[in-house]
Amino acid sequence: MSTTYILAATPVADRIHFFSSMTTDDAKFIALGLRRQDPDLLDHLIQQYQYRLFRYLMYLTANRERAEDFFQETWIRVLERGHQYDGKSKFEAWLFSIARHLVIDWQRTKKPLSLDAITEPDDGAPKEFVNEHDPSPLQIALTGEQQAAMQTSLSKLSALYREVLLLRFQEELGLAEIAAVLDTPISTVKSRLYRGLEDLRLLLTGETV
Amino acid sequence: MNDSLHQRAKQLIAQERIEGLSAADHQWLQQHLQDCSECVAVSSATTQALRSLRAVSIPISANLASRTQFRVRLRAQQLQISEPRWRIVWLSSAASWIFGAATAPYVWRGLQYLGHRAGVPNIVWQMSFALWWALPAIAVGAILLAENARRGSESDWLTQLK
Numbered sequence: 001m002s003t004t005y006i007l008a009a010t011p012v013a014d015r016i017h018f019f020s021s022m023t024t025d026d027a028k029f030i031a032l033g034l035r036r037q038d039p040d041l042l043d044h045l046i047q048q049y050q051y052r053l054f055r056y057l058m059y060l061t062a063n064r065e066r067a068e069d070f071f072q073e074t075w076i077r078v079l080e081r082g083h084q085y086d087g088k089s090k091f092e093a094w095l096f097s098i099a100r101h102l103v104i105d106w107q108r109t110k111k112p113l114s115l116d117a118i119t120e121p122d123d124g125a126p127k128e129f130v131n132e133h134d135p136s137p138l139q140i141a142l143t144g145e146q147q148a149a150m151q152t153s154l155s156k157l158s159a160l161y162r163e164v165l166l167l168r169f170q171e172e173l174g175l176a177e178i179a180a181v182l183d184t185p186i187s188t189v190k191s192r193l194y195r196g197l198e199d200l201r202l203l204l205t206g207e208t209v
Numbered sequence: 210m211n212d213s214l215h216q217r218a219k220q221l222i223a224q225e226r227i228e229g230l231s232a233a234d235h236q237w238l239q240q241h242l243q244d245c246s247e248c249v250a251v252s253s254a255t256t257q258a259l260r261s262l263r264a265v266s267i268p269i270s271a272n273l274a275s276r277t278q279f280r281v282r283l284r285a286q287q288l289q290i291s292e293p294r295w296r297i298v299w300l301s302s303a304a305s306w307i308f309g310a311a312t313a314p315y316v317w318r319g320l321q322y323l324g325h326r327a328g329v330p331n332i333v334w335q336m337s338f339a340l341w342w343a344l345p346a347i348a349v350g351a352i353l354l355a356e357n358a359r360r361g362s363e364s365d366w367l368t369q370l371k
Contacts, residue, residue: 037289039281042278046277046281047274047278050269050273068273075277075280076284079284169263170262190227194223194227197227198223200258201254201255204261205254
């Protein structure tokens, strides 16, 4: 009997216990639950991925209120489009992809900017997802004295480089998975990673980028 | 030691973190680092940069998850209510289309007969046939428009809840 059928006949308390022991690799199970729009599963996923999704949105938007709005909208999209997740890729990669598209859609409605301009920075100076002059970028969100250098460096780094560095070194996603999230070739992901890592190192050592 | 060796070493230092290295490249890099303090500094700085990056913590609102869970459950309820309604609409549309296709020749002849009996121009009964054929699609279109308008007002209301 598949997990779905076992779960459907299980009391809520036991289901919650099952979710808490669920591994993040259980993508097929998540796909089945999303297809059924299972509210308990969604509650669990929101809880489980809250920090990682919020951090990703902060890296993209550099604005707390906006990141919170996108956080909520992302989960509404997960509910509405859950049937599109097939469980063949990591759930977090799909989740980040949804969040990223929301941010890009918002950016496109905000000002007439082509999608290429946002997603293809390698032809010249990297573009930001947000206005450079927006007040209180990541610095507001990051706290602690030890992080002071990182705060400054990250806020100087292009959002597109911040994004790939986060996905690779904090989320530990593979290059192909990052390419899927960004909907861009692996070669572009690599070049952003090399450039981002180089820029981050230079910024942290006080050298000119 | 020439610049190209340093360039290669720096490239491999980054590659090791981003893609990984082959055994031969790894061995070459280790040997180079034994003799080159400049590249050792680059390697250490890269390691330190990544360590700091991984240590970054971003505070999150305590109730963000619960607020989101509430919104998602509310939306799920709305979807559950509207889903059967939509199923009926689509099933009715499909049935209407099949019935329309099957009966079209008879309706055509019937309208033609009535048109001739009433003595109206051909265009009148032909237009009647077109209207009869398009009526289900018009009805579905009207339902979709009404639903979209309702969703728009609902999302405004949800925005105020945030």
